[in-house]
Amino acid sequence: MNALETVDLEKRFGGIVPTNSVSLRVREGARHALIGPNGAGKTTLINLLTGVLRPSKGKVKLGGGDITNLKPHQRVARGITRTFQINQLFADLSPLESIALVIGEREKQGARFWRAFGGDEAIAREAASLAQQFGLADVIGERTSSLPYGKQRQLEIALAIAGKPRVLLLDEPAAGVPEAERHEILETVAALPKDVTVLLIEHDMDIVFGFADRISVLVEGKLLVEGDPKEIQNDPRVRAVYLGEGAGD
Amino acid sequence: MSTADTFRQADAALKKKRAWHWLEYVFWLAVAATVFLFPSQHTLLTQIAIWSLFALSLDLLLGYAGIVSLGHAAYFGFGAYVAALFAINFTGEPLTVLLVAGIAAGLLGLVTSLLVLRGSDLTRLMVTLGIALVMYELANQMSWLTGGADGLTGMPVNPVFGVFPISFRPTNSYIYVLCVLFVLFVVARRIVHSPFGYSLRAIKGNPLRASSIGISTNRRLIAVYALGAAYAGVAGALLAQTTPVVSLTYIDFQRSADVLLMLIIGGTGYLYGGIVGSALFLIAQKFIGNVTPQYWEFWIGFALVVIALFARDRGVFSIIERVANALRKEKAKP
Amino acid sequence: MLTILFDGIAYGMLLFVISCGLAVTLGLMNFVNLAHGAFAMLGGYCAYVLVNFYGVPFFASLPVAFLFAAMIGLVAERSLYVHFYNRSHLEQVLFTIGLVFMTSALVDYFLGSQQRFINLPSYLQGRFDFFGVGIGKYRLLIILVCALIVIVLQLILGHTRFGSRLRAAVDDQRVARGLGINVNRVFALTFAAGCGLAGLGGALGAEILSLEPHFPLKFMIYFLIVVSVGGTSSITGPFLASILLGIGDVAGKYYAPRFGGFVIYTIMIVVLVLRPQGLFTRGTSK
Numbered sequence: 056m057n058a059l060e061t062v063d064l065e066k067r068f069g070g071i072v073p074t075n076s077v078s079l080r081v082r083e084g085a086r087h088a089l090i091g092p093n094g095a096g097k098t099t100l101i102n103l104l105t106g107v108l109r110p111s112k113g114k115v116k117l118g119g120g121d122i123t124n125l126k127p128h129q130r131v132a133r134g135i136t137r138t139f140q141i142n143q144l145f146a147d148l149s150p151l152e153s154i155a156l157v158i159g160e161r162e163k164q165g166a167r168f169w170r171a172f173g174g175d176e177a178i179a180r181e182a183a184s185l186a187q188q189f190g191l192a193d194v195i196g197e198r199t200s201s202l203p204y205g206k207q208r209q210l211e212i213a214l215a216i217a218g219k220p221r222v223l224l225l226d227e228p229a230a231g232v233p234e235a236e237r238h239e240i241l242e243t244v245a246a247l248p249k250d251v252t253v254l255l256i257e258h259d260m261d262i263v264f265g266f267a268d269r270i271s272v273l274v275e276g277k278l279l280v281e282g283d284p285k286e287i288q289n290d291p292r293v294r295a296v297y298l299g300e301g302a303g304d
Numbered sequence: 305m306s307t308a309d310t311f312r313q314a315d316a317a318l319k320k321k322r323a324w325h326w327l328e329y330v331f332w333l334a335v336a337a338t339v340f341l342f343p344s345q346h347t348l349l350t351q352i353a354i355w356s357l358f359a360l361s362l363d364l365l366l367g368y369a370g371i372v373s374l375g376h377a378a379y380f381g382f383g384a385y386v387a388a389l390f391a392i393n394f395t396g397e398p399l400t401v402l403l404v405a406g407i408a409a410g411l412l413g414l415v416t417s418l419l420v421l422r423g424s425d426l427t428r429l430m431v432t433l434g435i436a437l438v439m440y441e442l443a444n445q446m447s448w449l450t451g452g453a454d455g456l457t458g459m460p461v462n463p464v465f466g467v468f469p470i471s472f473r474p475t476n477s478y479i480y481v482l483c484v485l486f487v488l489f490v491v492a493r494r495i496v497h498s499p500f501g502y503s504l505r506a507i508k509g510n511p512l513r514a515s516s517i518g519i520s521t522n523r524r525l526i527a528v529y530a531l532g533a534a535y536a537g538v539a540g541a542l543l544a545q546t547t548p549v550v551s552l553t554y555i556d557f558q559r560s561a562d563v564l565l566m567l568i569i570g571g572t573g574y575l576y577g578g579i580v581g582s583a584l585f586l587i588a589q590k591f592i593g594n595v596t597p598q599y600w601e602f603w604i605g606f607a608l609v610v611i612a613l614f615a616r617d618r619g620v621f622s623i624i625e626r627v628a629n630a631l632r633k634e635k636a637k638p
Numbered sequence: 639m640l641t642i643l644f645d646g647i648a649y650g651m652l653l654f655v656i657s658c659g660l661a662v663t664l665g666l667m668n669f670v671n672l673a674h675g676a677f678a679m680l681g682g683y684c685a686y687v688l689v690n691f692y693g694v695p696f697f698a699s700l701p702v703a704f705l706f707a708a709m710i711g712l713v714a715e716r717s718l719y720v721h722f723y724n725r726s727h728l729e730q731v732l733f734t735i736g737l738v739f740m741t742s743a744l745v746d747y748f749l750g751s752q753q754r755f756i757n758l759p760s761y762l763q764g765r766f767d768f769f770g771v772g773i774g775k776y777r778l779l780i781i782l783v784c785a786l787i788v789i790v791l792q793l794i795l796g797h798t799r800f801g802s803r804l805r806a807a808v809d810d811q812r813v814a815r816g817l818g819i820n821v822n823r824v825f826a827l828t829f830a831a832g833c834g835l836a837g838l839g840g841a842l843g844a845e846i847l848s849l850e851p852h853f854p855l856k857f858m859i860y861f862l863i864v865v866s867v868g869g870t871s872s873i874t875g876p877f878l879a880s881i882l883l884g885i886g887d888v889a890g891k892y893y894a895p896r897f898g899g900f901v902i903y904t905i906m907i908v909v910l911v912l913r914p915q916g917l918f919t920r921g922t923s924k
Contacts, residue, residue, distance in 0.1 A: 131518030168500035173318030183311035423914040425727035602743030608736025
């Protein structure tokens with residue numbers, strides 16, 4: 056069963072084709088990594104998956120259902136959430152408020168205007184336990200903008216997880232995190248619930264091979280090859296275009 | 305720390321955020337005291353209270369949802385005209401009139417929000433400005449209905465609940481307006497502290513993230529835009545009830561600019577900014593305006609430039625804070 | 639009918655000369671300058687004072703108005719505007735509206751609130767008949783001068799080093815900086831020139847546009863329409879938008895005086911809603 060699937064997905068901007076008939080299949084419960092050199096079209100693909108962009112052609116399916124024409128927030132409701140390569144947080148809210156907000160939206164309580172925010176004990180409890188889980192308990196009430204970068208990075212993932220996704224897109228989770236705080240993020244990523252399917256977009260090969268059980272390689276908008284880590288590591292084409300070994304470039 | 309501890313801490317933090325601060329009680333007691341302390345100033349105070357409500361309505365858009373508007377007077381004026389026409393043709397019962405005006409302006413906001421909410425800040429500025437200009441032209445041209453440039457007079461205002469006359473009674477008018485302001489303030493306060501209110505803050509803070517945690521950003525913005533328009537409509541209706549004539553000045557650009565300025569002076573995003581700002585603005589206008597009525601405009605312009613240069617969210621309070629900080633540093637120097 | 643067309647073109651050309659500087663401000667620095675009309679007004683008053691009080695010939699007053707507005711623009715840009723480039727649009731709007739209020743009040747203080755008329759030389763007054771079309775001499779002059787300015791602008795933009803730098807900066811600021819172009823200086827000069835052109839337009843069109851202290855507010859919406867409908871990626875867009883707006887406004891006032899403003903504002907809203915990037919921009923959006 057595929058948790059996430061694209062069929063002949065294509066995006067054109069004028070003459071540029073950043074996504075060129077990509078048919079990606081991510082199995083239920085997989086730890087799938089998407090790698091590729093700079094400019095391979097990884098960001099565009101994520102934006103197509105999450106609905107920020109509309110494809111010129113092709114389909115996006117989530118758990119077998121077609122989500123190609125859904126808006127971003129509708130896709131979240133179907134069970135796909137994401138993190139961002141560059142933090143996209145609510146600077147003026149605290150981690151607690153941010154997480155509680157996500158949970159409230161997930162529980163379809165976000166449009167209630169006559170209830171007190173945080174008045175629902177179940178939501179507050181869940182938010183507190185998520186904050187605990189992501190190492191945010193000690194800064195739970197502080198303004199997000201005042202947190203150290205590593206904590207913000209944790210919050211970035213916590214917000215995506217708080218939506219209880221079936222499929223989670225992780226866009227370079229360790230990007231920019233200082234070496235000292237790196238292991239914390241990697242532990243968090245490794246400890247993600249097993250029933251969540253994860254698609255990891257990553258540059259860092261150590262992270263990819265330490266995490267993924269399946270790898271797809273994207274080059275110039277096209278899927279070059281897909282396989283398990285061993286196959287990818289030994290694939291001459293991947294070595295040529297990506298790992299750079301033996302290739303002139 | 306255990307999860308239970310974290311929950312207790314979290315719960316306390318959330319409760320504290322939405323609870324009334326003691327300063328808020330002091331503030332409203334002081335406002336109530338003005339009824340007795342300044343009996344000769346009730347006309348001015350009524351103006352301040354009405355502008356406060358108008359500025360509060362803009363704060364809902366700007367301070368909480370980040371929607372910039374240069375034409376908020378469109379809804380204020382629409383509410384005022386609806387109030388006057390409804391009172392003339394149906395009933396002068398003041399609360400019914402307010403309700404009708406609020407609903408009408410809210411509906412106008414609902415419809416126009418579809419135009420406003422597309423595009424960037426700049427497009428929003430232009431479209432809100434354009435809507436207000438169109439409303440102005442309409443009011444001007446449909447003189448058979450609105451009285452055109454002469455305005456609309458003869459609006460009946462019955463006693464509130466049949467027992468509390470407000471027509472041509474400055475003190476009663478002031479009490480009436482103040483009560484409406486307070487009730488609507490409490491409602492707005494409750495709304496901004498609801499899940500809906502927090503989702504607006506999220507949209508304002510980061511629309512990209514807001515939609516990727518599942519918030520339907522457009523719907524929420526439409527809702528708050530209609531709410532802000534309804535509040536503005538009630539403010540317009542209040543002014544119509546407490547002044548003899550509803551005229552084109554209710555919709556003109558000056559009014560949209562003034563309300564924006566008042567809100568900015570008082571600061572956005574904490575609901576009190578509009579009240580503080582309109583009080584400061586109108587009191588200053590009274591004093592400076594008395595000395596050099598023509599050049600009041602210069603000082604408004606000056607205030608705008610200074611505030612834009614130095615103050616961010618908290619209006620005059622940011623400037624006071626900056627000055628205080630500078631003085632403290634000065635003192636700290638040997 | 640043709641006379642209206644003619645008057646409309648004259649009016650539109652004026653609008654273009656005044657607002658092309660605004661297009662650059664908006665396109666290059668993404669800066670919302672609601673005070674642009676103030677520079678046009680200053681140019682107009684500069685010409686008014688020179689011609690009426692000191693007897694300077696009308697033609698001689700035009701370049702002075704240009705320089706005057708450009709100087710003030712340069713000073714304002716370096717001292718005030720420069721603080722607002724990275725601020726939000728709201729702060730830019732507050733700041734520039736503040737400037738408008740201040741200039742209007744100052745002009746009111748020094749020169750009075752009445753509408754002022756520049757004493758035009760007698761050879762510019764009246765109209766002549768050209769194949770049955772009544773042609774106002776003054777409006778003909780406006781068209782000629784503005785056409786000249788448009789041609790000169792095209793030449794500068796298309797065929798000089800400065801022009802190519804400016805176009806590079808408008809296209810992509812980061813790349814332009816990377817190429818070693820001093821974007822800040824390019825912008826300061828362009829800003830000043832834009833203000834100068836506004837001043838020149840204000841002086842030239844003082845008669846049509848009615849010179850009074852609230853000129854900047856009254857015409858603010860027109861200038862904004864020109865740049866938002868025309869787009870900011872070329873000067874052709876604003877030019878076409880100006881001409882259309884000019885003709886539309888003159889015709890509207892003539893044929894349907896009651897609905898002139900209404901129609902124009904409605905069209906503006908519709909265009910903005912359907913084509914937020916402007917009517918005459920290339921199809922793709924960034």
